[in-house]
Amino acid sequence: MFESARLPQKMTKKDFKKLEPKLREALLEAQLPMVEKQPFSTLILVDGLDGAGKGEAVARLYGWMDARHLVCNAYGEPMDEARLRPPLWRYWRDLPAKGDTAIVFGSWYQFVLRDWIYKKIDDDAFDKALTRIRRFEEMLANEDVLILKFWFYLPKKVQEERLEHIQKKQAARHVLADWAALKHHKKASEAGEKIILETSKGHAPWFVIPSQDPEYRDSALAQTVAGAMKLKLEDGEPHSVAAPPIVGGLKRETAVDAIDLTETLEKEEYHALRDKYQQQLSELSDRKSLSKTGVVLVFQGNDAAGKGGAIRRVIRPLDPRIYKVHPISAPTDEEKARPYLWRFWRRVPRRGHFAIFDRSWYERVLVERVEGFAGHDDWLRAYNEINEFEQELTDFGFIVQKFWLAISEEEQLRRFKAREETAYKQHKITDEDWRNRLKWDQYAIAAGDMIDRTSTHYAPWTLVSSEDKRHARIKVLKTICDRLEEVL
Amino acid sequence: MFESARLPQKMTKKDFKKLEPKLREALLEAQLPMVEKQPFSTLILVDGLDGAGKGEAVARLYGWMDARHLVCNAYGEPMDEARLRPPLWRYWRDLPAKGDTAIVFGSWYQFVLRDWIYKKIDDDAFDKALTRIRRFEEMLANEDVLILKFWFYLPKKVQEERLEHIQKKQAARHVLADWAALKHHKKASEAGEKIILETSKGHAPWFVIPSQDPEYRDSALAQTVAGAMKLKLEDGEPHSVAAPPIVGGLKRETAVDAIDLTETLEKEEYHALRDKYQQQLSELSDRKSLSKTGVVLVFQGNDAAGKGGAIRRVIRPLDPRIYKVHPISAPTDEEKARPYLWRFWRRVPRRGHFAIFDRSWYERVLVERVEGFAGHDDWLRAYNEINEFEQELTDFGFIVQKFWLAISEEEQLRRFKAREETAYKQHKITDEDWRNRLKWDQYAIAAGDMIDRTSTHYAPWTLVSSEDKRHARIKVLKTICDRLEEVL
Structure with a gap:
């Protein structure tokens, strides 16, 4: 969930100076037609970890937008009138009129989050609360x-320093609460993951804001707000603002992008480790x-990253009666006539068996997204459906x-050329591979979004540098052995 | 939920003979273009109470449709292959291709329902299961x-006889299970209400089928299937088949329609009871x-049914500092600029107070539905939103x-005329009232749907005959007193 947000996303002051006027312009270009035509109102919910600078970010956003049609509502413990009415009442009371924007500081998520972290409510009550929030937002x-x-995110260490x-700098009273929150970094992140997975919808999406660098943080916030408003103005539908234009x-x-591609493994060590893990896998x-x-x-990765080779090393020690490899290419007619997950449900293994997917349902949010085979709303909802x-x-x-096998753009070029030059490898390289390669950046963004949105504690991704094939194969084998050892 | 289904909906054999060819024609007119153009596939889920004749109904439907593109899949306890895979697997396996229709006998609801009735799962697990079903269907x-x-429904007594x-007639073994189900009529109906409330969506609606009369039952099923298919063929969107055309x-x-309008109350008895309940209400x-x-x-009802008069009798014994009457007419500009429930949230009372609504949020599914002020999808989703x-x-x-005050069409005419003839009542009758009166049948259907879909155990409707105003006022006062007595 926070894989990309954990990276030290940074920008220089100089870059920020260049970007700022563009962001302000983009914000006003979206806000002013909304004010004028009043097709909808906007709620901007500000949540996430303490110390991430939510207040600063909001102050800056406030300064960049037209303040006449913008209000910032902060909610702490309910008082007076609000205490005597159902919890949602004060949020209803303050709903902005069409054309207006409200920044909501301390949204309807805050109490659910706090009560769960402090164990005032259990998992079931937490789930129930999220279900009702989902309906409210719908x-x-x-x-x-x-x-x-x-969701403003900071890695634990950075939060500590902050x-x-x-x-x-400040009076101790205010910070006390923050220190308490720090103790709960892990729980808060866990709850955040759950909240985001369960309540991110096309019509009410969550965006994770990496908050280590204030300039990056505020730019990301402003850019997303402007992009989503723009999309909504153009589209008008209640859905599909989850992937606003940049x-x-x-x-x-x-x-x-952050996978360390320098890791390598010597031949001798490779052989020793391979034998060891294959032996272990066989026993398991x-x-x-x-x-x-x-x-x-599940094996996904850049073209020519070596998925097939890695899979062959995995199946070697297995009894052929208990595994099946499923290479996934274009769907058949029968498959096209049914919901896209049908072709994977029909390949779900029996208990006691292995199903190994060389490409998978993730193509929905990779090739189908990038090539436009799936509509915008369709690949967006696929993240939740896949989860x-x-x-x-x-x-x-x-x-x-799940494994993501990564290679660099240069390494891919080398492998493509090698395939063309070797007779028995020529079948592995097609015009399509070359075409896809031209969209390297788009595929990288799609892969990054996929990792962020489908990393769950129950079905984790392992990111594998495949620049060195030996390193990749061992990492795959070891990950599988560790996982099975843990469960069996 | 089952208010209308409890009525002894019946039809004569003669009427059925006349209707049957029309229904068959309507079914084929919807099914054949679907088969030809293959824009979607259809799942028909058959659930509800044992003994309601689900099997017979399905057999008849099967006979009326084109069987080449129709399959009936029955699911009992999972066996063999299915037992070794996740529960949804067999439903996925049997999903029909586009153009085809599958009748699902023993759907994904059956195990959730059974486990809850037999207390194998608690309320939270039941809710959770429904949440996942909702996503699956979405x-x-x-x-x-x-x-x-x-949902095939029978009143308890009829189920018993059946x-x-x-x-x-049959071997005992099969019926044993049914008898066990009978013991649970109340729990099964409770679960049914919950299932229908929680999982009826525009794109996957529930329809309650009154099953006392086989011919009525099968006609209702066929008519709904044909109407929904027709609507989907025309519309194409994944939503809005919840109110198919007839x-x-x-x-x-x-x-x-079934409210008994003959009840009356003599003046003397009325005065005695009025004083008694007003005294009780004052104390409460x-x-x-x-x-x-x-x-x-909440007071709703036919125009001129006497909502205002009933409300005046309720507030008389109350301290003016603790109640407020909200007459609801057209929304203000401020209200129009916000979600429609906003104007009711702003009138939510404080603790310790009474809020009395003379018309209410229910106008959304009454006048706004009938007059077309709210779009089809908008009033449809309002049932859930109101709940x-x-x-x-x-x-x-x-x-x-909530109170529904009912009068007959003739009585309304008498009262309208009396209003026109009495100087101080003339302001109470407008051209609009006369216009609405012309749509009596449409309003009756809207009111019936409203009662069925928003009757919940936590916020019940009381249906009041207001043909005799004295009877109505006492019934309202008594209901309020009983309810308060129970809670306070």
Whole structure:
């Protein structure tokens, strides 16, 4: 969930100076027609970790927009009138009119989050509260309210430093609460992941804002707000603002860009480790407890990253009667006539078996997104649908492990050329591969979004540098062995 | 929920003979273009009470449609292949291709329902299961699957007779399970209400089928299937099949039509009872425990049914500092600029207070539906939104009591004329009233749907015959007193 936000996303003051006027312009270009035509109102929810600078970010956004049609509502513990009425009452009371924008500081998520962290409510009550929030937001969206939700994220260490710094500068009373929050970094992030997974909808999306660098943070916020307003103005529908166009030009690095591609492994060590893990995998697959689970392995990655080679090393120690490799290419006619997940449900293994997917349902948010085979709304909803699908599998006791095999653009070129030059490899390279390569950046963004939105505790992604194939194969084998060892 | 289905909806064999060819024609007129153009597939879920004749109904539907593109899939306890895979697997496996229709006998609801009735899962697990079903169906709908869900309903006494009859005819083994189900009529109906409230969506609606009369039952099923398919063919969107057009011409009686309008009350008895209940209400409103709750009273009914008069009798014994009457007419500009429930949220009372609504949020599904002020999808989603709104209130400890005041068409005419003839009453009758009167039947259907879809255990409707005003006023006063007595 926070894979990309954990990166030290930064920008120089100089770059920020250049970007700022563009962002301000983009914001006003979206806000002013909204004010004039009044097709909808906008709610900007500001949530996330303490110390991330939510207040600063809001102050800057406030300064950049037209303040006559902008209000900032902050909610703490309910007082007076509000205490005597149902909890949602004060949020209803303050709903902006069409054309207006309200920044909501301390939204309807804050109490659910706090109560769960402090164990005042259990998991079931937490889920229930999220269900009701989801319906509330769905209704607002249907009634012409644009809902944008921002989760300000800091890695734990940075949060620590930030709070220390604040403590030095400010009165102790205010910071006390923040220090308490710090103790709960892990729980707050866990809750955040859950909130984002469960309540991010096309019509009320969450955006994670990497908050280590204030300039980057505020630019990301402004850019997203402007882009989403613009999209809503053009589209008008209550859905599909979850992937706003980039206005202003802020570039973002994703988890996929940050994979360390320098790792290598010597031949000798490789052989030793390969034999060791294949031996271990063989033993694990013989265990009786395997009959109570099923194993689903997913391989995705850049073209020519070596998915096939890695898969061959995994299946070698397995009894052919208990595994099946599913190479996924274009859907058949039968498959096209049904919901896209049908072709993967029909390949779900029995208990005690392995299903290994060489490409998978993730093509929906990779090639189908980039090439436009799936509509904007369709690939957007796929993130949630895929998470649901994998939850059905893991709830039944299956193990789901996903691998992203990464290589650099240069390495891909080398491998493509090698394929063309070697007779028995020529079938592995097509015109399509070359065409896809031209869209390297788009594929990288799609892969980054995919990792962020489908990393769950029940079905994790492992990012594997495949620049050195030996390193990749060992990392894959080891990850599978560790995971099985843990479960069996 | 089952208010209208409880009525002994019947049709003569003769009427059925006349209707049957029309229904068959309507079914084929919808099915054949679907088969030809393949824009979507259809799932028909058959659920509800044992003994309601689900099997017979399906057999008849099967006979009326084109069987080449129709399959009936029955699911009992999972066996073999299915047992080794996640529960949804077999439903996925059997999903029909576009153009085809599958009748699902023993759907994904059956195990949730059974486990809850037999207390294998608690309320939270039940809610959770419904949440996941909702997402599953949402995804199918987005992927061009038309989902129609039918709940076959019988009143308890009729179910009893039916099962006795079946027992005489059939082997005991099969019926045993049915008898067990009978013991759980109340729980099954409760679960049914919950399932229908929580999972009826525009794109995957529930329809309650009154099943006392086989011919009526099968006609209602066929008519709804044909109408929904027709609507989907024309519209194409994944939503809005929840109110299919009437094809074939089967008329239905609703709970509102069945109100007994003959009840009267003599003047003397009226005075005695009025004084008694007003005295009781006065005492109840003085209780300290009132400060822990709030009271929301809703008055709806036919024009000139006497809402104002009933309300005046309710407020007479109350301290003016603790109540407020809200006459609801056209929304203000401020209100129009916000979601429609905003104007009711701003009138939510404080704890310890009464808010009395002379007309209310229900206008959304009455006048706004009939007059077309709200779009089809908008008034359809309002049922759920209203239920949610009232749940927010009752979860906070408020009491919500709703009254429908009914008069006959003839009585309304008498009262309209009397208003025109009496100088001080002339302001109460307008051209609009006369116009609305012309749409009596449409308003009756809207009112019936409203009662069925917004009757909840936490915010019940009381249907009041207002043909005799004295009877109506006493029934209103008594209902309020009983409800307050129970809670305070």
